[in-house]
Amino acid sequence: MLDTFKKALKTIVEAGTLVIAMAVVLQIVADDPVPILKMDVVAGITGLIGSLDDEGLASLVALAIFVWFFRKKSS
Secondary structure (H helix, E strand, O other), rough: HHHHHHHHHHHHHHHHHHHHHHHHHHHHOOOOOOOOOOOOOOHHHHHHHHHHHHHOOHHHHHHHHHHHHHHHHHH
């Protein structure tokens, strides 16, 4: 049962990652927020990175864990 949940969660995360990547590309190409998502994806990502920058060491640790998680997932 746990394996089924992990597979479903992995599929959801991968789909979400693809949607975000597609929204970023569309916003860069169209030079306008994507109307389907009704939000400025690039500004959201920029704000997230800016908030990580404000927190210092804790944000670096969180970013390292995030990168480790996605690298481990792709292996």
